[in-house]
Amino acid sequence: MFNLTPVLVVVASMQAVQPLIIKSPELSMEITPRTPDQMVSFYEARGFPRPMLDVLRKQCFITVGITNNSQHTIWMDLSNWTFSSQGKVINREHRSHWKKRWQAMHIPLNKQSTFRWTLIPETLDYLPGEREGGNIVLPFTEGPISFSAIFTTGENRQGKKLTLSTDRLFCAEDAR
Numbered sequence: 001m002f003n004l005t006p007v008l009v010v011v012a013s014m015q016a017v018q019p020l021i022i023k024s025p026e027l028s029m030e031i032t033p034r035t036p037d038q039m040v041s042f043y044e045a046r047g048f049p050r051p052m053l054d055v056l057r058k059q060c061f062i063t064v065g066i067t068n069n070s071q072h073t074i075w076m077d078l079s080n081w082t083f084s085s086q087g088k089v090i091n092r093e094h095r096s097h098w099k100k101r102w103q104a105m106h107i108p109l110n111k112q113s114t115f116r117w118t119l120i121p122e123t124l125d126y127l128p129g130e131r132e133g134g135n136i137v138l139p140f141t142e143g144p145i146s147f148s149a150i151f152t153t154g155e156n157r158q159g160k161k162l163t164l165s166t167d168r169l170f171c172a173e174d175a176r
Contacts, residue, residue, distance in 0.1 A: 002053060005027065006046070011141065014038050017032060017033050017034070017035070017172050018032075019031060019032040019065075019151055020032070020160075020166060020168055020169065021129060022072060022164045022165070022166055023164075024162055024164060025038050025069065025070075026068070026069055026070035026072075026074065026153070026162055027066065027067070027068060027069060027070070027074060027126075027151060027162055027164065028066070028067045028069055029065070029066050029067075029149070030064070030065040030067075030133075030165050031062055031064055031068075031147075031166075031169060032062065032063045032064075032170060033061070033062050033063075033169070033170055033172035034061040034063055034135075034172055035173060035174045035175075036056075036057045036059075036061075036064065036173070036174055037174045038061075039056055039059075039061045039094070039170075040056060041054050041059075041080050042118075043056060043115070043156065046111075046114055047111070048111050048114075048115075049107065049111065050062050050108050051105055051107075051110075051117075051123070051138075052115075053104065053110060055101070055105075056149075056150075057153055058061065058140060059137050059139065059140060060137070060138040060139065060140045060141060060172075061136070061137055061169035061172075062136045062138065062169070062171075063133065063134070063135050063136075064120055064133050064135070065071060065131060065132075065133035066126060066131065066132060066133055067126075067128065067129075067131040068126035068128055068129060068130050068131075069129075070153070071094055071128050071151065072128065072153050072154060072159060073125050073126065073127055073128075073153065073155055074125070074126045074151050074152070074153060075091070075123070075124075075125050075151060075152045075153070075157050076121075076122045076123065076124045076125075076126065076149075076151055077152075078092070078120070078121075078122050078123070078136075079122070079123070080149065080150040080151070081147070081148070081149045081150075082144055082147070082148045083138060083140075083146070083169075084146045085141045085143055085144065085145050086143060087094065087139040087171070090138055090139060090141055091132070092136060092137065092138055093139075094122065095116060095121065095122060098116070098137070099112065099114075102115065108172075117134075118134060118135050118136050119135050119136075119137065119151065120132075120133055120134030120136060121134065136155070138171070140171050141171050142171070142173070143170070144167060144169065144170055145167075145169040145170055145171070146165070146166070146167045146169070147165060147166050147167075147169045148163060148164070149163065149165070149166040150162070150163050151163075151164075
């Protein structure tokens with residue numbers, strides 16, 4: 001007879017965090033906090049150098065998937081997203097910050113590019129039925145994070161505003 005207990009313990013510790021789903025009639029957002037081990041493993045498998053992995057391990061990664069459930073164009077602009085914890089604003093670093101940081105560390109261009117394509121774009125239009133996403137990178141924060149995202153609608157962004165928010169977001173941590 002086989003003893004599966006050690007295998008089950010390992011599998012249990014690798015369980016992904018369940019996504020948080022926020023919906024309105026027009027829009028749905030799936031938000032999944034990622035552990036440092038998950039993200040470092042992903043980037044390590046793509047040959048990222050150790051100094052880059054060391055920086056990324058200290059960040060809070062949240063994977064976001066957005067679906068336009070309406071019959072109209074919906075516009076996303078990350079400058080209209082806010083994050084806070086315990087009443088203090090959490091500043092999300094713009095992708096230009098990461099580009100400068102990687103350049104200062106002399107990270108190869110192909111690794112900079114790979115990192116960049118894993119991030120959600122700063123602005124994006126979502127056509128009816130379209131689903132897109134990517135990663136948000138925040139400074140690691142303990143405790144719950146409040147999140148609010150404002151979207152605009154219509155061909156020229158002149159339609160109504162949509163807001164999705166939650167107080168149940170968090171930075172995932174590795175199992176101890």
